[in-house]
Each structure stands twice: as C-alpha cells, then as structure tokens.
Amino acid sequence: MSTNTLSSSTTNATCYLRGTNIVTAQGEMAIEAIKIGDLVATRSAGLHPVRWVGRQSFSNRFVRNNHTKIPVHIRAGALGAGLPTRALFVSPGHSVLIGEVLILARQLVNGVTITQDLASVQAESIEYYQLELDGHDCILAEGTWSETFADGPGLREQFHNMADYLAEHPDYIEPQQVTLCAPRPQAGPLFEQALLPLLALAGEGLERGPLEGWIDDISNEHIAGWAIDSSHPELPIQLLIWAGETLLGTVLACERRGDLENAGIGNGRAGFHFTLPLALRDVAQAGLRILRAGGTTPLPLADNCRTRLEPAA
Numbered sequence: 001m002s003t004n005t006l007s008s009s010t011t012n013a014t015c016y017l018r019g020t021n022i023v024t025a026q027g028e029m030a031i032e033a034i035k036i037g038d039l040v041a042t043r044s045a046g047l048h049p050v051r052w053v054g055r056q057s058f059s060n061r062f063v064r065n066n067h068t069k070i071p072v073h074i075r076a077g078a079l080g081a082g083l084p085t086r087a088l089f090v091s092p093g094h095s096v097l098i099g100e101v102l103i104l105a106r107q108l109v110n111g112v113t114i115t116q117d118l119a120s121v122q123a124e125s126i127e128y129y130q131l132e133l134d135g136h137d138c139i140l141a142e143g144t145w146s147e148t149f150a151d152g153p154g155l156r157e158q159f160h161n162m163a164d165y166l167a168e169h170p171d172y173i174e175p176q177q178v179t180l181c182a183p184r185p186q187a188g189p190l191f192e193q194a195l196l197p198l199l200a201l202a203g204e205g206l207e208r209g210p211l212e213g214w215i216d217d218i219s220n221e222h223i224a225g226w227a228i229d230s231s232h233p234e235l236p237i238q239l240l241i242w243a244g245e246t247l248l249g250t251v252l253a254c255e256r257r258g259d260l261e262n263a264g265i266g267n268g269r270a271g272f273h274f275t276l277p278l279a280l281r282d283v284a285q286a287g288l289r290i291l292r293a294g295g296t297t298p299l300p301l302a303d304n305c306r307t308r309l310e311p312a313a
Helices: 162-168 189-203 256-262
Strands: 002-005 023-024 029-030 038-043 046-049 052-059 070-074 088-090 095-097 101-104 114-116 125-132 138-141 143-149 179-181 211-219 222-229 237-242 244-251 268-276 290-292 303-307
Touching: 038 138, 052 162, 088 143, 095 189, 101 189, 189 244, 211 290, 222 237, 222 244, 222 290, 237 268, 244 268, 256 268
Parallel strands: 211 303
Antiparallel strands: 002 179, 023 029, 023 038, 023 138, 038 046, 052 125, 070 088, 070 114, 095 101, 095 143, 138 143, 211 222, 222 268, 237 244, 237 290
16 A cells, blocks of 8 residues: 655544445444444455544534534535445545545535535534544445545544543554555646546536636746636636647636635635746736636736736846
8 A cells, every 4th residue: 555644634633424334344334333343345455444433523503614524515426437326424624535546525525516514414413433444544435435544643632532542542652744545635737637527527517607716926937816607606617828829738726715715705715826837937928818618708817916027038
C-alpha cells in the first residue's frame, strides 16, 4: 500500500453518519453495529479487523450553522457507475476515493447530486462513526471506497469516546503527521481530473444560467478571480483561459474564498487561480479572455482588479 504523509491534518475528524452500510465478513452491516475485532473489507488488505470505533454526536441545533459538522449527502449514482449504491452521508472532512485519489467530501459538494444540508438528515441528532484499522485504508461504504480513520495532530481528540481509547491504550502517542493510503489533492490537475466527470454527470439535463463573476488579479505569473452559474451557484464550472487565439489552459472555479463565503456567493467555493505557462508570461492584458466551457461571454475585469503586468525581458 502506497503512503502519503501530510504535515498538517484536516480540522475535522472524518466520519460516517449513523446507518451507513459497510461491507464486513458477514455482509453489509450498519456502521454503528460494528465492533472492535470485526472484519471489514478493505481496498489494500482484504478482510481486516477493526482496531477502534470512534464516535461523535451533536444535536441538530448545534450543527445548524456549522458547516464543519453538517453531513455531506452523496446521492445514489452521483459518483458514476451507479455509485454509491444508496445515499452516502459523511462528514465534510471525510475523503472518498475517486479513481486513484482521495477527495474531501466538502469539495465534492455541487448543489445538485452532492449537497450539504440538514434537511436530508431524518434524525434529531447527528451521530458520526469512524473505523480505525492498523493503518489508513479504504472500506466499502454503500458500495463506494471511502476512507478509514487516519490519526494525526488533534484528530483523535475530536471523538467523544477518546477517553475509552486512552483507557485501553495508556501508552498511546499521537503521530506528528497524517499518513494516507492515496494522494489527497485539494487543487491542481489531479484534483480537477477527478472532479470533472462528476460535474459533467451532475450537469446532465440542467439548463445553464448566466455566468457571473470577475477577474480580480492579473500578473505575469497568474490570473485569479471567481465565477458561478447564477442558476446553480454551488456547481463548479470549468473555465477556458485564452490569450488571443491561443488556449493557455483550463481551470475549475471551485477554490474556497473567505470573501465569497462572507458575501453568500454560492457556497464560497467559486474562486480560481491559474498559473500562466512560462513561455506565455508576457501575454498582454488586452488579449486575455476567460470563458466558461461551451460559452461565449467572457468574464469581465473587476473595477478594483489588481494588474501587475511587466514587459518581457
């Protein structure tokens, strides 16, 4: 099993909502029924015993305005190939395997097939469970490979039954790094390659709304801004970067920006940042056009756009 180490962890423990079906040696079993020692099907090690079961519980009132706790709802089929086989509910900081990479659930939210809201949770409280094995791996949750617990700075202490763990493991030492079983990109080509097919699936049959957004930062090295479909503001859109008749590349408008979140634009994840190719850093501002894929209306420059273009040497 390949490993990927991270010097810092996510801010939330990763969990499955109560009722999630996990494949075990006895067949599918609700995660809350799984006990230490039970065998679960893993991606890299076959049937493997559970070492610990972490639990968290929150009242709906507590999590109502807390997007670090509200479950992400992945509808049946939203990941392609009929997966998940049934609705899958996970915490926002939980990772799901898409192809060969792990993607955080909060970055999968598109407002269409994958959402984050309490309305879809039919319970008075939010109960999360997570399974720990001897190492980080993926298990089958509602038919979809999805991660087990990866220990790291501050992560175990977020579970409400950590005291039980410490009583059983008095010599426990918290690891300084998170070690993952697969890469977990949060931007860049690998991330976009994983996300684009899911966005195409979510967009099937949807009527496009007008493009909204701005280009608000231009330099010889990069272009940045934000863009949304006004009819589907949480659905990330693919942008094409043109210099005259030359296509420089593409970028997804899906980066989190605090100013967008504070302004209530989409879910705050509509920013983009495009690094210009080395050979084209002397592109003139006048030749720059940013269009959505399949669109003809370019993004405008913001009134306060920062422009730092220097002539090529």
